[in-house]
Amino acid sequence: MNTEKVVFAFFIVLALTLNFGFFLGEMTNPEHHNVYELFFATAVSLIATVMKFGDRTHMGAILLATSLVADLQLIIAAVIWGWAVHVSDVGMDGAAIASIVSLSGGALLANLLSAVLLSIETVMIRR
Amino acid sequence: MNYVAFLILRRLRAPLIALIVIYSVLILGYVLIPGEDADGNEYRMSFFHAFYFVSFMGSTIGFGELPYAFTASQRFWTIIAIYSSVIAWIYSIGAVVAILRDESFLRLLQRGRFRYRVTSEKEPFYIVCGYGLTGSSVVEKMTKRGMRCVVIDMDHARIEALELDSLPFDVPNLCADASDPDILNDAGIEHKKCIGVVCLTNDDHANLSIAITSKLLKPKRMVVSRVATQDYAKNLASFGTDHILDPFEIFADYLNGAIHQPYQHLIYDWLISPEHKAVSSAYTKKQGMWVICGYGRFGKALKKRFDQQDMSTVIIEPKPELRGLETTVNVVKGLGTEADTLLEAHITKAVGVIAGTADDANNLSIVMTAKELNPDLIMVARQNHRLNRSVFGAAGIDMLMDPSKIISNHILALLKTPLLIEFLDRLAVEKEEWSKELIECLEALVGKNELDSWSLDLDKESAPAVYEELRQGKEITLQDLMKHPHERRKSLDCMPLLLKRDNTLMMTPAGEMSLRIGDEVLMCGLSRAASWMLWLVANENALRYVVSGEEGGGYVWKHWVRQYLGK
Incomplete structure (x- = not known):
């Protein structure tokens, strides 16, 4: 058992599940989407990215790319949230939460891809 | 991407994760801990404000308690936040500084730079392995003659000595074991401009493995190796090492x-x-x-x-x-x-x-x-x-x-020049009287100064002016090339030793001999004559002047130089 792999898999899957939890719910209803979940999803996703730094394998490079995509989407979602609540005149409305949720949906896809790649890598090793 | 970038990123993992975790915990703390607004109502910081506060506090800028004055519990958390974020930053910066000062990192960096310099080499160069007494003197003489070389030596002190020796060129150098094929690869053993390998390490076995590597990759490239024992000399000769030197x-x-x-x-x-x-x-x-x-x-x-x-x-x-x-x-x-x-x-x-x-x-x-x-x-x-x-x-x-x-x-x-070796081989079969005459000529030519030798290849690249004149059917003799390009009545302090034409060798050819395209001439004399001559064969105006006395491209300064030389 490789401890590094365990920790990495933990963070990849945790990022995926948190993101999924945030994504669940009605698109335009802010009540259904918890800001804490977005916060944790972003933090965990960042950690997963850093853990792939300096991996020279091809799989490592692809995993770094997918988790960078997830980071980018989640950070933009967080920025929109902050803007909607504190800056915009209308406040948090259906349109704002819809774009936040759809961005997190994109990140979810990237997280899912990471998890699939990780599974493929594991299967290849175990063969 | 090269090794260096990967190494830095790998070493940065722990400090970056520490920063992310500490920042996340601190931000979360500010969001969860209740505060009070200006009117005394309960107020919860949003993530936006918490991130803003932690950002300026962590970087020790400190704009104050925003957006409202903090309660005691918030200040309690702030004390923890100040110390933990400062520690996280010290740890991260310390890790970066440690990487920059790390021995293995510096070696990787040097190797990367060395590899880059060798790869971008555009002129023909030699690889010199070993920078001891012999190596340093070979490299010094080579660079003085304008030959490029790349140096590898295992000993750190010698590479430092190379950096201190004031050589006319920048010589790419690496402190590493030259018998390692990876190192030789970085030194350009597969580079198409590498024209020779000189093995001068103190270890016969290392010399042997360098010579083998080079001969396997490019059988025709010249390999010169020093050797201390006869066993290794035979071994080196067995796979065609060009020159085996036993002092x-x-x-x-x-x-x-x-x-x-x-x-x-x-x-x-x-x-x-x-x-x-x-x-x-x-x-x-x-x-x-x-x-x-x-x-x-x-x-x-x-x-x-x-x-x-x-x-x-x-x-x-x-x-x-x-x-x-x-x-x-x-x-x-x-x-x-x-x-x-x-x-x-x-x-x-x-x-x-x-x-x-x-x-x-x-x-x-x-x-x-x-x-x-x-x-x-x-x-x-x-x-x-x-x-x-x-x-x-x-x-x-x-x-x-x-x-x-x-x-x-x-x-x-x-x-x-390879011609010099051919000349010395032919010299071995000449009679002593002949040698006596030649040495008397040489003595008259250079006296006590150093006798330099160089070769003239009458082809398009090395002697464009001569090539062009000969192609037009004009006659040029050896003597013409030995005239001073600024004053044709004066001759340069040099003489021809050998002329190679269609694989036949002529020892000490006469000055009246007319030249042909493709001739190779070995000259000897003072080194200043060499530079004049090499300039002359490439310059059409100067050549026309020494051959026929015609002035071409009349420069005023030429006139002055002639006056100075003539009187």
Whole structure:
């Protein structure tokens, strides 16, 4: 058992599940989407990215790319949230939460891809 | 991406994760801990404000308590936040600084830079492995002649010495084991501009593996290797190493030449070494009995040649049994540093003494004692360490055997121009009278200055002006090229030694000879003549002027120069 792999898999899957939890719910209803979940999803996703730094394998490079995509989407979602609540005149409305949720949906896809790649890598090793 | 970037990123993992975790915990804390607004109502910080506050606090900017004055519980959390974020930053910055000062990181960085410099090399270059006494002197002479080289040495101190030696070019260098194929690859052994490999490490085995690597990759590329034992010399020869240099064998040949063909030997000496002997040295009597002190590798190489010429020798050796010598009349047991031993070896009847032991102090003692017993002796001594050069110089030795100097002079002669080696091969079969005439010409030409040699290739690249004139059917003689490009009545201080035309060699061609495209000429003379001549063959106006006296592109300064040279 490789401890590094365990920790990495933990963070990849945790990022995926948190993101999924945030994504669940009605698109335009802010009540259904918890800001804490977005916060944790972003933090965990960042950690997963850093853990792939300096991996020279091809799989490592692809995993770094997918988790960078997830980071980018989640950070933009967080920025929109902050803007909607504190800056915009209308406040948090259906349109704002819809774009936040759809961005997190994109990140979810990237997280899912990471998890699939990780599974493929594991299967290849175990063969 | 290269190794360096990966290494940095890998080392940055822990500090970055620490920063992310601490920031997340702090932000979360501010969001969860209740505060009060200006009117005393309960208020929760949003993530936006918490991130803003932690960001400026963590970087110790400190705008104050925002957006409202903090409650006691918030301040309590702030104390924790201040210390933990400062510690996280110190840890991260410390990790980055540690990477930058890390030995293995610096080595990777140096190697990356070295690889980059070699890859971007556009001119033909040589790889020199080993920067010891011989290596440094070879590299210095090569760079002075404008040849590019790349240096690898295992010893850190030597690479530092290279950086301090003020060489005319920037020489890419790396501190690494040259017998490692990866290192050789970085040094450009597969680079298409690499025209030769020179193995000068102290380890015969390393030299062998470098030579093999080069020969396997490019069989036609020149490989020159120094060697200390005959086993390795045979091994190197077995796969076609072009030049195998054993200092003892070279010096034994050299001494043999000096004894039997003094004039031919002088020509060789003048062409190979920068400080050459006076012509008068050829008159000394050298035939007769010689005393050899020390029967190691050097002694054996000398004895072999003396035996071939049927010259009598007496060997003085402290341990004759160990060296496989039978104790006959011609072998004396002892060091040779005492008068008794030397007298027993009939030093008074000998013409010369060779102090060839591996100890410099003993060698000096041998020649000094022998000189006292027989003042007419020719003294030959082996110098083992460069530091003793001045001592040996003061001892008035006739012939000094300095291995590093022999090897470096020889290598330079090999690299200067391949024609020189062809000339020396042909010289070996010429008669002594012929050699005597030539050495007298050379003496008249350069006197006591260094005799330089260079080759002229009459092709489109090296001599465009000559090529163009010859192509148009004009006649150019060797003599024309030896005229001063600014004053054709003056000639340059040089003479032709060899002309190679369609694989036939002509020794000392006459000046009236007309040239053809594709000719290769070996010239010798003063080095300043070389630069004039190489300029002349590339410059059409100058060439037309020396051939026919026609002025082309009349520069005013040319007129002045001519006036200055003419009077």
